[in-house]
Amino acid sequence: MSAAMSATAATPARAQRWHLSRAFVTHVWVLVVAAIAWEAGARSAGVFWFPPLTTILEHAQQLWFSGPASSLWVTPGFVTDVLSSLQRVVLGLVLALIIGVSAGTLIGLLPRAGDYLDPTLQFMRSVPPVALVPIFMLLFGIGSGMRITLIAFTSVWPILLNTVAGVRAVEPLFHATARVFHIGLRRRLLEIVLPASAPLILAGLRVSTALGLIVMVLSEMVAATSGIGYRLMFEQQSFALTNMWACIVLLGVIGYLLNAIVTVIEKRVLRWLPGEREEKT
């Protein structure tokens, strides 16, 4: 009786949040079952290259989260492995976003520039990033700068090409309205062209984030002394396979979190899209 009453009294927003959390609970059990299956499978198999999940997590805790309280419980290993990797991928993505959006806007606004540049851009984006590692090492050395540049170079294409498409697809009436109301160039760019192309730009950012993470690991497998990619190769070569597995699980978690961050940014930037925001009635 009281349960029924509180259900009808719930606001739409609360009902929706309740619906979302229920969806999470009803769907997340698949992940839990998969983890249990892994644990059981690994324990019964008992082979050293396929350790149980709990052992992997213990090792991960040892490697990265067993530091003193003064350093927020993280170890020096966490700084050299995880933080340096995160720094590279975030800087690389920010660079890609700045360059991709500015160049993409310019190309999109210039009439026919896209038509001339498209084959070149498509060619450059098609080169597998692995093939670029040797030339990037020659050009930029073997420091963090080279890795950040490689991440930026790989992730810039989806953002750039989507920005071009978004800018070119801006509703002509938006431009006509701006002209009639004498809106200046800076406002037209920042307050009309960019918001209008934001849905496509953010879709590009999502693809770029996944690419950036791949290239991050890849670049750290070559001539590196820090980063998760480096740690992964190091542990594999030292036959510390459980530590290697810990790196893989950590990469999965980081990929999941980066994607979640992009989703949050998307929700915030595109809150004006119909359906993105609950009606205030």
Added chain:
Amino acid sequence: MSAQESSVEPLRALLRVENLSHAYGRGPQAPLILDRIGFEVRRRQIVSLVGPSGCGKTTLLYSISGLLQPTDGQVLLEDTPVRGIPPGLAMVFQDYSRSLYPWMSIERNVDFPLAAAGLARGERRTRIDECLEAVGLRGHEAKYPWQLSGGMQQRAAIARAIACRPDLLLMDEPFASVDAQTREDLEDLVLSVRKRFDMTILFITHDIDESVYLSDRVIVLSKSPTCVQDQVEVRFPHERDQIGTRSHPEFGVLRAHIASLIRGAGAAVRQTERQAVTAGIS
């Protein structure tokens, strides 16, 4: 003396369109859309352009607003030839859903041209409140356009236009995509806005009743290539109402006159089409 001045003053045209022609493309083969159009709009008048569908009404309005460079002729705003988009002009487009910016709240949409014009914050605030109040949208400031009905979105577009305090307001079939009841409300809104802000309005429509109800003068356009068929003075007082004005005998006479002109123009098109079809069969 002063009486003489005041009787002369309203005769001065705010907008003068002279011999305006437009062809899409170049050379003698280019299809002519507008053929030597000429008319005047005086201050505080509402003048309607009405014509058969596809007669180049929007091309005409775009030429007047400077969005389109006409092939020949000129547009004078207060005796100054229009080159590019003149200041002191605002426009309400037919398609509000593609003219209001969907990522801006209603308030921000109205504020945007004012901010771009560099007005002080206090002045902007006053104008936003005043104009949203005039169109009956107070309380909806924070909403996004999609959260409002079509009629309310068009009200917001009208508020945005009048907040700029334009000398001339151009309206391009603004009520073509709203339902009949909303349409009548919006027509009365146009009349009240004209009265309150001393607006001069050039109104494009394909609805004959709407043109007679709103206007001081109706300019009847022909089929393409478009020229002015007739200019019909509407001698009702500025105060009008949906039932009284529309049932006035004079209203019927005017609408019948305009309708026969437009149907004549349309019938000519249909006749040539029919002839072409018959020729194709035989």
